Amino acid sequence: MATGRTHRPATRSRGIPEATVARLPLYLRALTALSERSVPTVSSEELAAAAGVNSAKLRKDFSYLGSYGTRGVGYDVEYLVYQISRELGLTQDWPVVIVGIGNLGAALANYGGFASRGFRVAALIDADPEMAGKQVAGIAVQHSDGLEKIIDENGVSIGVITTPPGVAQQVCDRLVAAGVTSILNFAPTVLSVPDGVDVRKVDLSIELQILAFHEQRKAGEEAEAQAGAAVQAAQENNRKGPDGDVPAVMPA
Numbered sequence: 001m002a003t004g005r006t007h008r009p010a011t012r013s014r015g016i017p018e019a020t021v022a023r024l025p026l027y028l029r030a031l032t033a034l035s036e037r038s039v040p041t042v043s044s045e046e047l048a049a050a051a052g053v054n055s056a057k058l059r060k061d062f063s064y065l066g067s068y069g070t071r072g073v074g075y076d077v078e079y080l081v082y083q084i085s086r087e088l089g090l091t092q093d094w095p096v097v098i099v100g101i102g103n104l105g106a107a108l109a110n111y112g113g114f115a116s117r118g119f120r121v122a123a124l125i126d127a128d129p130e131m132a133g134k135q136v137a138g139i140a141v142q143h144s145d146g147l148e149k150i151i152d153e154n155g156v157s158i159g160v161i162t163t164p165p166g167v168a169q170q171v172c173d174r175l176v177a178a179g180v181t182s183i184l185n186f187a188p189t190v191l192s193v194p195d196g197v198d199v200r201k202v203d204l205s206i207e208l209q210i211l212a213f214h215e216q217r218k219a220g221e222e223a224e225a226q227a228g229a230a231v232q233a234a235q236e237n238n239r240k241g242p243d244g245d246v247p248a249v250m251p252a
Contacts, residue, residue: 034050040076095122099163100187105136105162108160121137157181160183161175
């Protein structure tokens with residue numbers, strides 16, 4: 001298996017749209033589950049449902065990979081797993097460094113899903129001298145003074161920032177200067193990076209706010225429906241006569 005910085009995913013050179021790239025991990029997750037159940041083939045409709053997209057979009061996405069499936073049979077699960085993994089660069093080992101080993105950083109270090117998807121946590125870095133040498137997920141935390149040396153020695157091109165927002169940009173600048181070209185940012189701040197450096201931002205508070213918006217909208221729709229039902233019931237009662245029946249002839 002290849003390692004280091006010299007091999008990068010070929011998605012951009014092949015002209016695959018960013019929206020398609022963002023969906024490839026969803027397809028891979030669904031396909032991996034099918035593979036683990038020894039399912040040999042899958043239809044576009046079944047795979048689209050498992051991935052949470054529509055089948056037309058899935059077929060369009062796969063056309064960028066040169067995979068069109070077989071009419072009446074569907075897609076070969078194992079081949080698609082390989083094909084998407086190759087396109088995402090997951091057929092090689094990607095050493096990753098996590099900077100900021102607080103609760104979130106430690107939780108990420110302990111996450112077992114990285115290794116199975118081609119990502120190896122090569123180092124854990126923190127600015128707190130008391131953290132240096134402590135074991136987290138079987139890895140000794142190293143002080144941030146040695147960040148550049150750690151990046152170089154491990155051939156790291158992907159960095160994960162889980163620091164407080166006030167120092168995230170400084171950490172980002174040091175990572176980029178050391179040769180990191182892809183950053184996953186968990187700090188609640190916007191990072192400024194030069195051309196050629198990719199940043200993906202994960203902000204849990206923003207996701208919760210979006211969910212709160214949808215909950216509020218659903219509550220509003222429910223309240224409107226209840227109010228409408230109450231108005232309709234009142235109108236029905238007004239139309240009924242003293243005996244509870246709608247009179248055949250309205251009184252003059």
